[in-house]
Amino acid sequence: xxxxxxxxxxxxxxxxxxxxxxxxxxxxxxxxxxxxxxxxxxxxxxxxxxxxxxxxxxxxxxxxxxxxxxxxxxxxxxxxxxxxxxxxxxxxxxxxxxxxxxxxxxxxxxxxxxxxxxxxxxxxxxxxxxxxxxxxxxxxxxxxxx
Amino acid sequence: xxxxxxxxxxxxxxxxxxxxxxxxxxxxxxxxxxxxxxxxxxxxxxxxxxxxxxxxxxxxxxxxxxxxxxxxxxxxxxxxxxxxxxxxxxxxxxxxxxxxxxxxxxxxxxxxxxxxxxxxxxxxxxxxxxxxxxxxxxxxxxxx
Numbered sequence: 001x002x003x004x005x006x007x008x009x010x011x012x013x014x015x016x017x018x019x020x021x022x023x024x025x026x027x028x029x030x031x032x033x034x035x036x037x038x039x040x041x042x043x044x045x046x047x048x049x050x051x052x053x054x055x056x057x058x059x060x061x062x063x064x065x066x067x068x069x070x071x072x073x074x075x076x077x078x079x080x081x082x083x084x085x086x087x088x089x090x091x092x093x094x095x096x097x098x099x100x101x102x103x104x105x106x107x108x109x110x111x112x113x114x115x116x117x118x119x120x121x122x123x124x125x126x127x128x129x130x131x132x133x134x135x136x137x138x139x140x141x142x143x144x145x146x
Numbered sequence: 147x148x149x150x151x152x153x154x155x156x157x158x159x160x161x162x163x164x165x166x167x168x169x170x171x172x173x174x175x176x177x178x179x180x181x182x183x184x185x186x187x188x189x190x191x192x193x194x195x196x197x198x199x200x201x202x203x204x205x206x207x208x209x210x211x212x213x214x215x216x217x218x219x220x221x222x223x224x225x226x227x228x229x230x231x232x233x234x235x236x237x238x239x240x241x242x243x244x245x246x247x248x249x250x251x252x253x254x255x256x257x258x259x260x261x262x263x264x265x266x267x268x269x270x271x272x273x274x275x276x277x278x279x280x281x282x283x284x285x286x287x288x289x290x
Binding site for chain 1: 149150151152154155156177178188189192193196206207208209210211212216217218219220221222223224225227248249250268269271273277
C-alpha cells in the first residue's frame, strides 16, 4: 500500500484564465504558482483535491473532444463544507466574483444543506454541509433525504 | 473536518456503472446508495463519485446532459502509486467494459499518465508522478 494519499485533479476548460483564477480564489481556492502558467492554473482546495483550469487551447492538447455547450452539464462537483454559514459564504462569494449562485433550488433537509453555483464558464459546483453524525454513519440518513 | 469532494456524474445504467467503478477500484457506500444513485468511494474521507440516474440528475438541474462520448466539460484525473498501477487501472477499466486511452498517453519520464472512459464516456486520467521529481516539495505543503 502507498503512504501517498490519493489525489484528484479536476480539469476544467475556461475561456478567460485570469478571470477564472480570480473566481476560484474568491470562493476559497488557493493558487499554486509552481503549476501555473499562461495556459493553465492549479487551484488548491486541499492537500488531495485540486482544480486545474485550462485555456481552451490547452484543453485541446489533452482531448480532441469539443467542449460541451454550457447549457448542458456533464458533471456537478460537490464540496463538503464545515457549516451552513460556510455554504452561504461560498454562494455569496461566487455571485460577487462573476459566477451565478442558486442555479437550482436551495436544498435544506435539516441534516443537509446545499446551494449550487456556476463558475464564469458555467461549470456547476455544489457546496454543501452535512451533519457529521450522518456523514460518519453514526446516525441514519433521515427518510426525508429520499 | 477532512476536505471532501463528491463528483456527481449522470449515468444511463446505474448497475452497470456501479460494477464498472467497483472494477476500477472504488468501493460502494451502501448508506448513500439506492436505486437512483450510488456513492462510490475512491479515497475514504476525501474523494467520492456519486453516480446518478438521468431521472435523479434531472431533479437537481434543468441543464441537459451532453453525450460524454462526443463532447466533454471535464477531465477527471486521479493519482496512482506507480507506472504499473496506472497500466493496471486502465487494464481493469477495459476488462470491465470501458475504453482505454481516449486521450494520448503522457510519458515524461518522471510523470506517466493514461486515461480510460467509463461506460457513459466520462474520461478519467490516471497519473503517476515521481515524488522526488516535484520541485520544492509537494504542492500540498506549499498550499498549507
